[in-house]
Amino acid sequence: MTEKILINARIIDPSQKMDEKGSVIIDSNGKIKLIGKDVKKSDASSSAEVFDLKDSILIPGIVDMKAFVGEPGYEYKENFRTLSQAALAGGVTSIVTMPNTKPIIDNVSMVDFIIRRGRDKALVNLYPCATLTRELEGKQMTEFGLLSAKGIIAFTDVIRTVQNTETMARIMDYASDIGVLIMQHVEDYELSKNGCINDGEVSTRLGLEGISYIAEKIIIERDLSLLNEFPCRYHINQISSRESLESIKRNKENGTNFTVGVSINNLSLNENDIGDFKTFLKLSPPLRLEDDRLALVQGIKSGLIDVIVSNHTPEDEEGKRLPFAQAATGAIGIETLLPLALEMYHNESLSLQKIIETLTINPAKILKINKGSLKKGSDADICIFDLDAPWVVKGDVLKSKSKNTAIEERKLQGKILMTFLNGDLVFESA
Amino acid sequence: MAVQKNTSAIRGQPKHLLGIQNLSIQEAKKILEEAKSFISLNRSASKKLDVLRGKTQINLFFEPSTRTQSSFDLAGKRLGADVMTMNVGNSALKKGETLIDTAMTLNAMHPDIIVIRHQDSGAPNLLSQKVNCAVVNAGDGRREHPTQALLDALTIINRKKKIEGLKIAICGDILHSRVARSNIYLMNMLGAEVNVIAPKTLMPRSIERLGVKSFTDMKKGLDGCDIVMMLRLQNERMQGSFLPSKREYYEFYGLTPEKLKFASKDALIMHPGPMNRGVEIDTKLADDINVSLVKEQVELGVAVRMACLKLYCK
Numbered sequence: 001m002t003e004k005i006l007i008n009a010r011i012i013d014p015s016q017k018m019d020e021k022g023s024v025i026i027d028s029n030g031k032i033k034l035i036g037k038d039v040k041k042s043d044a045s046s047s048a049e050v051f052d053l054k055d056s057i058l059i060p061g062i063v064d065m066k067a068f069v070g071e072p073g074y075e076y077k078e079n080f081r082t083l084s085q086a087a088l089a090g091g092v093t094s095i096v097t098m099p100n101t102k103p104i105i106d107n108v109s110m111v112d113f114i115i116r117r118g119r120d121k122a123l124v125n126l127y128p129c130a131t132l133t134r135e136l137e138g139k140q141m142t143e144f145g146l147l148s149a150k151g152i153i154a155f156t157d158v159i160r161t162v163q164n165t166e167t168m169a170r171i172m173d174y175a176s177d178i179g180v181l182i183m184q185h186v187e188d189y190e191l192s193k194n195g196c197i198n199d200g201e202v203s204t205r206l207g208l209e210g211i212s213y214i215a216e217k218i219i220i221e222r223d224l225s226l227l228n229e230f231p232c233r234y235h236i237n238q239i240s241s242r243e244s245l246e247s248i249k250r251n252k253e254n255g256t257n258f259t260v261g262v263s264i265n266n267l268s269l270n271e272n273d274i275g276d277f278k279t280f281l282k283l284s285p286p287l288r289l290e291d292d293r294l295a296l297v298q299g300i301k302s303g304l305i306d307v308i309v310s311n312h313t314p315e316d317e318e319g320k321r322l323p324f325a326q327a328a329t330g331a332i333g334i335e336t337l338l339p340l341a342l343e344m345y346h347n348e349s350l351s352l353q354k355i356i357e358t359l360t361i362n363p364a365k366i367l368k369i370n371k372g373s374l375k376k377g378s379d380a381d382i383c384i385f386d387l388d389a390p391w392v393v394k395g396d397v398l399k400s401k402s403k404n405t406a407i408e409e410r411k412l413q414g415k416i417l418m419t420f421l422n423g424d425l426v427f428e429s430a
Numbered sequence: 431m432a433v434q435k436n437t438s439a440i441r442g443q444p445k446h447l448l449g450i451q452n453l454s455i456q457e458a459k460k461i462l463e464e465a466k467s468f469i470s471l472n473r474s475a476s477k478k479l480d481v482l483r484g485k486t487q488i489n490l491f492f493e494p495s496t497r498t499q500s501s502f503d504l505a506g507k508r509l510g511a512d513v514m515t516m517n518v519g520n521s522a523l524k525k526g527e528t529l530i531d532t533a534m535t536l537n538a539m540h541p542d543i544i545v546i547r548h549q550d551s552g553a554p555n556l557l558s559q560k561v562n563c564a565v566v567n568a569g570d571g572r573r574e575h576p577t578q579a580l581l582d583a584l585t586i587i588n589r590k591k592k593i594e595g596l597k598i599a600i601c602g603d604i605l606h607s608r609v610a611r612s613n614i615y616l617m618n619m620l621g622a623e624v625n626v627i628a629p630k631t632l633m634p635r636s637i638e639r640l641g642v643k644s645f646t647d648m649k650k651g652l653d654g655c656d657i658v659m660m661l662r663l664q665n666e667r668m669q670g671s672f673l674p675s676k677r678e679y680y681e682f683y684g685l686t687p688e689k690l691k692f693a694s695k696d697a698l699i700m701h702p703g704p705m706n707r708g709v710e711i712d713t714k715l716a717d718d719i720n721v722s723l724v725k726e727q728v729e730l731g732v733a734v735r736m737a738c739l740k741l742y743c744k
Contacts, residue, residue: 199635200635200636201635201636201639201640203634203635204635204636204637204640206551206573207552207570207571207574208552208573276555277552277556318528321530321556322528322529322530322556323529323548323551323552324550324551324552325550325552325571
């Protein structure tokens, strides 16, 4: 690999508190050699390839903590190649993949398979999760020690929650000793039973069963109480309501150590967007009130929420072309994650630094991986985007194999221009 | 979002009756006007017209129903349509065929109108996006039952001459009731004041946003009401611990002559049927022809459905 120099960039790297005009030199091993305003063209070797970024923004490649690959078992929804293409087109270079595949990733042999398969087919950095409990049943914990030794980054039952308090207590107790990361979906099934959207005016009008915010809050309260007893690495996958944020605030102030994520969907849509039974907006956790959405944005601003995830959930047309209650849950979103997040900058809700922090260094820190930063010597995973370029989301042209975007026809501002992975240019917009 | 309307705009998109929410006041009044003309026809010796001769009506019932299904059946036949009724029990849907597939199959047979009842809210909306004929909702999940509300309105107009200015109470299991929702929209639209009465566990969230006052105290909710609509309390609600017992429900929410005294003195009682006597309504009261409109509702139901079929079957 020849050296590369990226000049005339506005570099934003929250890991170094950097926001300045400057250049980046990528060495022949695909690592960051030099970065910042003081880097001169003459610092690169004379043979270096030059990229003039013309004042575009340059950030560390995005780390998405929650995406579903589809392999194995659901290749018709998504595979490693299509997911990689969608990710790179969205500036995402590292993905934490979900284990609710078929078969489920809950044992060592599956991990070998998924890592080999990912290495051969994927074009991004993959960090596979295993399930928290066998068969996602919420009963028997998986082999945390053996699985993490094989390369599992975290343990999650994805969109299922361990309901039994005793089981959860033991999981936390055991995990605290080994030091593995637990990522919990927070939902009390008894309270959310049959529910498919927020419990409120829209559910009343549409005649759909609702899911109250209490279903989320009660598990948060339970888990955080347990966490005080069994301090382990604990992350709440996604929250959706103002009430949950209140619990989180109180617990963080009391010194409980944990982290929190939110889906980009819950930051940019509310229950009214469901309109006349749009099944692409059937999501878990559900979209809630505008007041909840505003609270979540504030939660990012105040630092109560640590990361934004795409919660990329590809579903084919068959799964969505059903009456709402029967339709599959989830939306794709990895390709639109950053542009949609930039809405919160353009409407003056959040600073660019804050948005990028939640997409890069924060998830990397939680996962304890050497990503999300462009410090000297780091892997040159880079996303370059035009902050202002307007475009309209069309599911048909998104690269994901499934087209279930929750933001069809949305007008966005901010477009990914180039993505580098380990120093290689792997995506360039047409 | 998952389904796009096809090019039928060019061919003339048929209008559907999906719910009162999608109806304009003019459309609602037109249906009621049209229905009035069928009341006397239905009482006469010769009940058959040929308005819909040559038209095909399919009744697609995914949920068991006696009165609504027979009412639509009779309505279509009296207008001269060829009526076919499909019950899900003996169709391919039991073999895993989706609603959309069934819709496409039926659509290929060129029906002029499909009447659908489905246990899932929004199923008629989905169906309407996939077929070229008109779709009439005969009840979907807990969302809407528009023809029930229209027949209730016709029954009230028939007795009270108008709806505007009336005070109407809807009492019972509001949470699970599509009849309640459609009636709330329609009675509000036609200028009535609507009170809903239910124990808290059977009251939907944010119901006031639909333009009603909500009460847990039946006596207060009935105060000054001209019409008292009782809803059926389904037995399975007892199992989900919505309520402690039938006995307690009857004590606080069963309509008895004593409770009826809190309503206006010439108040009339309605019920969409089938009734649970002794659970939501006192059995003598239900049969009292001076106050109960239950039989009239069933009768006028046919007239309303004839009007809907005629207006939407084009």
